[in-house]
Amino acid sequence: xxxxxxxxxxxxxxxxxxxxxxxxxxxxxxxxxxxxxxxxxxxxxxxxxxxxxxxxxxxxxxxxxxxxxxxxxxxxxxxxxxxxxxxxxxxxxxxxxxxxxxxxxxxxxxxxxxxxxxxxxxxxxxxxxxxxxxxxxxxxxxxxxxxxxxxxxxxxxxxxxxxxxxxxxxxxxxxxxxxxxxxxxxxxxxxxxxxxxxxxxxxxxxxxxxxxxxxxxxxxxxxxxxxx
Amino acid sequence: xxxxxxxxxxxxxxxxxxxxxxxxxxxxxxxxxxxxxxxxxxxxxxxxxxxxxxxxxxxxxxxxxxxxxxxxxxxxxxxxxxxxxxxxxxxxxxxxxxxxxxxxxxxxxxxxxxxxxxxxxxxxxxxxxxxxxxxxxxxxxxxxxxxxxxxxxxxxxxxxxxxxxxxxxxxxxxxxxxxxxxxxxxxxxxxxxxxxxxxxxxxxxxxxxxxxxxxxxxxxxxxxxxxxxxxxxxxxxxxxxxxxxxxxxxxxxxxxxxxxxxxxxxxxxxxxxxxxxxxxxxxxxxxxxxxxxxxxxxxxxxxxxxxxxxxxxxxxxxxxxxxxxxxxxxxxxxx
Numbered sequence: 001x002x003x004x005x006x007x008x009x010x011x012x013x014x015x016x017x018x019x020x021x022x023x024x025x026x027x028x029x030x031x032x033x034x035x036x037x038x039x040x041x042x043x044x045x046x047x048x049x050x051x052x053x054x055x056x057x058x059x060x061x062x063x064x065x066x067x068x069x070x071x072x073x074x075x076x077x078x079x080x081x082x083x084x085x086x087x088x089x090x091x092x093x094x095x096x097x098x099x100x101x102x103x104x105x106x107x108x109x110x111x112x113x114x115x116x117x118x119x120x121x122x123x124x125x126x127x128x129x130x131x132x133x134x135x136x137x138x139x140x141x142x143x144x145x146x147x148x149x150x151x152x153x154x155x156x157x158x159x160x161x162x163x164x165x166x167x168x169x170x171x172x173x174x175x176x177x178x179x180x181x182x183x184x185x186x187x188x189x190x191x192x193x194x195x196x197x198x199x200x201x202x203x204x205x206x207x208x209x210x211x212x213x214x215x216x217x218x219x220x221x222x223x224x225x226x227x228x
Numbered sequence: 229x230x231x232x233x234x235x236x237x238x239x240x241x242x243x244x245x246x247x248x249x250x251x252x253x254x255x256x257x258x259x260x261x262x263x264x265x266x267x268x269x270x271x272x273x274x275x276x277x278x279x280x281x282x283x284x285x286x287x288x289x290x291x292x293x294x295x296x297x298x299x300x301x302x303x304x305x306x307x308x309x310x311x312x313x314x315x316x317x318x319x320x321x322x323x324x325x326x327x328x329x330x331x332x333x334x335x336x337x338x339x340x341x342x343x344x345x346x347x348x349x350x351x352x353x354x355x356x357x358x359x360x361x362x363x364x365x366x367x368x369x370x371x372x373x374x375x376x377x378x379x380x381x382x383x384x385x386x387x388x389x390x391x392x393x394x395x396x397x398x399x400x401x402x403x404x405x406x407x408x409x410x411x412x413x414x415x416x417x418x419x420x421x422x423x424x425x426x427x428x429x430x431x432x433x434x435x436x437x438x439x440x441x442x443x444x445x446x447x448x449x450x451x452x453x454x455x456x457x458x459x460x461x462x463x464x465x466x467x468x469x470x471x472x473x474x475x476x477x478x479x480x481x482x483x484x485x486x487x488x489x490x491x492x493x494x495x496x497x498x499x500x501x502x503x504x505x506x507x508x509x510x511x512x513x514x515x516x517x518x519x520x521x522x523x524x525x526x527x528x529x530x531x532x533x534x535x536x537x538x539x540x541x542x543x544x545x546x547x548x549x550x551x552x553x554x555x556x557x558x559x560x561x562x563x
Contacts, residue, residue: 149322152315152547195319198278202323205282206296 128178129185135173135196142203143173149199150175150192162188230300230535233288233324234528235281237317238309238337239362240268242277244288245525246299247532250347254291255518255525256284265397267390274312281320288524296328303531306334306541307552309362314548322546333531334541337522338363338554339374341488343533344526349513355482357473357501358554360489360522361386361405364430364469366476367554369562374554377476378428385465386491388432392461395440396454403521408458409494415459417452423464428475430468435461466497470504477510486513493520537561 137143150173151166162179175192179185231248243257260276262268289295304321307314318334325332342356355377356367364380383391386405393404398411422438424431439461446452452460473485485505487498498514505512519526537560 145323145326148326148543149319152318194274194278195315198316198319199323201282202320203327206285206324206327 128180129182131177131179131185131189133175133189133192135175137171137173140168140171143168143171145203146173146196146199150195164188164192230532231294231298232301232303232333232528232532232535233285233299234335234340234524234526234531235302235304235317235321236337236340236522236524236527237277237281237313238305238307239313239360239522240273240276241522242281242284242313242317243522243524243527244281244284245523245528246288246292246294247525247528249532250529252525252529253294254288255523256287256291257521257523258284259402261401264399265394266400267394270310270312273310274316277313277316281317284524285320285324296330299328299330301333301531301535302328302330303333303335303527303534304546305337305340305527306547307337307549309337309548309550311548311550314550318546318548322543325543325546331535332541332543332546333534333539334546334548335527335530335534336552336554336557337527338365338367339557339559340526340530342367342374342486343530344519344523345486345488345513345515347529348515348519349486351484351486351511351513353482354484354486354513355473355477355480356486356488357469357492358489359385359469359487359491359497361390361491363489364432365554366428366472368476368480368482369559370480372559372562374557374559376553376555377479378430378472381426381429381431382433383436385430385432385469386489388436388465389461389491391436392439392443392457395443396457398454403490405491405494408462409496411455412458412462412496415453415455415457417456417460418463419446419452419456419460421460421464423468425468425471428472430472432465435464462494462496466494466500469497470500473501474504474508477508483508483510484513485510488515488520490521493517533561 135143135146137146147166147168161181161184162177164178165176167174167176177185177188179188229249231246231253234243234245234247236243236245240260240262241257242260243255245255246253258276258280260268260273262272302321302325304318305314306318321332324330338358341358341360345351345356346354353369356365356374358365358367362384364384364386365376366378367374368377369375389408390404393400393408398404398407400407419442422435424434439457443457446457447454476482477485485501487501491497492514493516498512501514502512514520539560
């Protein structure tokens with residue numbers, strides 16, 4: 001299951017662990033590792049800043065290709081997210097220099113005020129392409145851990161081609177990309193999201209593993225223990 | 229008694245190992261196998277690793293009977309290797325190190341092989357022939373560095389074998405090199421192939437191009453069988469490796485040779501190396517497939533040595549590098 005599908009599936013699953021990208025899912029009892037994600041969600045909805053809801057209207061000359069990354073988690077699905085189908089509308093009109101975007105995971109208690117979908121904005125000609133993403137965590141410690149883990153140079157993308165900035169404000173991780181080229185932007189964002197899914201799975205699923213006492217059959221097993 | 233957890237995932241094997249004071253407590257591993265006739269791509273390999281790494285971590289801790297509190301250090305493969313798989317594993321190692329509040333150590337993959345080979349075999353100061361799908365080097369220790377005395381100037385010997393296997397559509401399960409070895413045992417005819425040794429170095433791209441070119445023609449005309457080609461390729465490339473190893477041993481006055489890396493599992497290579505060592509009055513050391521093939525315990529073992537010597541990798545420097553030379557590391561844990 002790739003990153004995009006994992007995020008979408010997590011939204012459909014609602015509370016509990018994020019769907020694993022093909023790996024083990026946390027046991028229901030193991031939600032304690034990073035706590036119940038229901039009330040936080042891993043990714044917020046995009047608040048559409050401009051532009052009509054519903055199907056995308058004709059674009060201005062500046063951004064005929066301003067589609068959100070088709071690989072990006074569009075924030076569709078998940079309870080409480082019936083309006084999340086028009087994920088592209090948040091891109092706004094040609095006057096927008098940039099827009100905030102984040103995919104929804106569909107946690108029921110997250111207010112879904114706007115249109116979901118990853119934001120991004122393409123400008124034609126030589127102008128820079130900018131993309132932003134916010135990821136709320138349960139607490140600032142988790143956000144900081146994610147920042148430290150994610151904030152490495154991506155060797156596959158020449159640094160001068162894509163600049164990436166990761167910031168923390170409280171429990172919210174914000175990422176901003178500036179690129180010369182859509183393809184490089186897409187690759188960088190896609191790679192980031194894949195790594196982010198691993199980090200989130202790790203945070204959820206890696207807690208002190210305490211060997212279970214040997215059961216009556218004489219077999220020992222492991223179960224997630226309480227988190228620190 | 230420090231206990232080190234090691235993550236390895238630089239190519240198509242992903243392993244998590246636990247080592248404490250020279251004892252391997254756990255060493256589970258998974259291999260990403262592609263269909264015959266194909267190779268493994270970085271993105272797909274990374275996806276495989278991401279899918280199984282947490283299972284492996286749990287398996288390793290269970291097998292070792294340990295918890296996170298028993299672990300003193302997290303080691304991971306910093307390089308060399310394929311970018312996407314390296315990054316996938318490094319991300320996990322970084323997260324685990326933060327979650328468990330343990331120091332982190334980035335380990336050179338080649339040094340992992342060497343240190344595990346030394347641990348398992350007891351070799352003291354051998355000339356090392358490191359041969360795998362991604363690396364081919366002749367290495368000897370000198371003044372706190374593992375010095376590269378000779379190496380391939382193009383592709384690794386394992387890469388040559390793997391790509392030849394694709395030409396013949398030999399299965400990649402369990403590995404193309406293993407299947408070539410089994411076919412080679414049934415070969416009867418030696419086909420002359422280009423033999424390319426350049427001083428202390430070797431070159432395999434020419435022999436690969438040649439055999440890719442002639443294989444179909446010779447098989448179609450019945451001049452030889454696929455088994456003959458496997459046999460001929462092994463005999464030629466292994467002879468090249470034995471020559472450069474012997475040259476390095478003569479240069480260093482070494483009486484020990486150690487074979488490590490996935491291709492080091494090959495019994496014919498070990499046999500040829502043994503013959504050369506006997507003729508020189510030297511001793512050959514080799515490990516079995518548990519430790520020859522990429523595994524987590526070798527990273528843990530190298531990490532253990534580094535941890536004891538006071539090495540640490542700050543999180544800010546815990547990236548990966550696809551081109552991490554063996555002699556870039558200062559080997560402070562040896563005299």
